[in-house]
Amino acid sequence: MSSSLSPSSSPTHVPPAPRLSQVMGERPSPVVGWLANRVMDALCALPASVRDGFARFVGWLAFTLGIRRRVALENLAHAFPEKSEAERRSIALGAYITMARVVIESIDTRDLVNLSWVAPEAPGGDWEALKAHVATGRGALLVTAHFGNWERAGKLLPQWGVPLDALVRPLKGALNMRIVDNRVAAGVGLIYPKGAIAQAQEAVELGESVLMLLDQALPAKAAVFVPFFGRLASTTPALAVVAQRTGAPVFVVMGVRDASGRILRIEVEGPIPAPPAQEGQDPIVAHTAAVTAVLERHIRRHPGQWLWLHRRWKVQPPAAQLTPGGEGRG
Template identity: 80%
Template sequence: MSAPVSAPESPRLPVPPARLTQVLGERPGPVVGWVVNRLLDAVCALPASTRDALARFVGWLAFSLGIRRRVALENLRHAYPDMSEAERRRIALGAYVTMTRVVLESIDERDHVELGWAEPEVQGGAWGALKETVAKGQGAIIVTAHFGNWERAGKLVCQRGIPLNALVRPLKGALNMRIVDNRLKAGVGLIYPKGAIAQVHEAVKLGESVLMLLDQALPAKAAVFVPFFGRPASTTPAMAVVARRTGAPVFVVMGVRDASGRRLRLEVEGPIPPPEGVSEQDAITAHTAAVTAVLEKYIRRYPDQWLWLHRRWKVQPPPEGPPSLQG
């Protein structure tokens, strides 16, 4: 692994593109919204050590109550058939704590400096290649997963001088809408699934980079199937389609927590090129598989930082078999 970048850039307060500031979703009524936001303000005001203790407690409680525990352990059995059940349960519990930490950190609009965190280091020589791309006025495609703290990782990329838009889904509820509002306050533009490929294409052509999470299941008719922990996983082709149409380079950026769980670093790889000399559909599938393989590498390295409670393999290839790449 490359040495950490020695001179971190100072955080900035970017402004998301005006065309990408629309918030889609369902907000609560004014009274409920006010009450919930005051409660969230109180949580944000707690000392960092207390907030992290709360995150660990809530994660433990959700795991102990069995909320999606069966799904998490079943996923881990498929991924690690030779692992002991005790170790799988340890990893699953870590995934619940990771999820709770992400939520508690994402409701707070303050950046890492205001929170008293150390300046996050960036590892991987690919960060320089990404910065060079942006310096030329070009956009890049940045891929990550529900790993570590994906929300804060995106904000850190944006604050370090990369104009960034995120491909997101409409959300609902006071807590979720607060997270959406904080994305905009951090300078991240929002792109929603309807018409996403066209908007991502436009953003890249304007020199803006686009952040995509590549670890969510899609309906079979809209997906390509690529290997992920030894099983075909339905995956969006949007990343590979836009990369092919625009020539935008693809980078993987992972927000990795340290052993304490309270510090974050960015690990960057890329650019990850599409294959050459194959048909368009094969190239899209193979490119998606190559990037997914990088995500899997990080998840295997830090398994308790990925959301195993997500039903990643719930969609299976239809009998006739859509375009796929078997591992």
């Protein structure tokens, strides 16, 4: 069961813990950074309809120029063999537009001042379950994907009283650093890959919730392989490891766009328990697979909102997990 939510009361700003506000990454030179930020300021100052039109144009242009288009269409052919080529191309175009929208929306420093982009829907059961757990002073484990607008979804949670730390990678460049700075300004703490499991465990024990993206390929030695759209995909085991060590509940949180693409609805599903123990089955793999299945269900409902241009299946599973034809068993 999943539920949607929107702000039902005044936002409550929850700043990140001091140990998690450090921004790691490579910033541009002061001159380049200043110029880039002035350009981004000018873009953000445009009317919302103009900004969205620009995002749609940028997405269309990238798709038309063929930037990673082959990757997106190959992924879609595997995921939706029953769909026509025209349908898959339409989904792929939607993914490019989604990416352009996320970038443009994520550089806007006024995001949490004007919440007109949040769908006016009342909180539901699974959101209430998350809030009830957080109210006890214990943290939860939250999972999302590169879907809809994951940046805005994450920024909203601290405003609604969920102390949040996000597992992120160090970035570089003026645009990326602005996005990271906006995360911290929104009250999101940052956990970086080195020592991430220990930091996430500590955060949960301190009553902070931890948000992870579970749809990125990892090197085989650091990953577990679980079914995702019928193929085994390398996936971080960090979520299931921290859940096992802390007993924290796991919720999926997705920022879903409406038909116009400009309004976001936050959907919460959970808690998602680890499957019952079975002989010969790794509980970490089983829990990771259960959560990944929930992500896949959301993506299937809105396929144009996931980033199909990511090489999600580029890392091959061990030979023992492959079928004779070479595909990962799903």
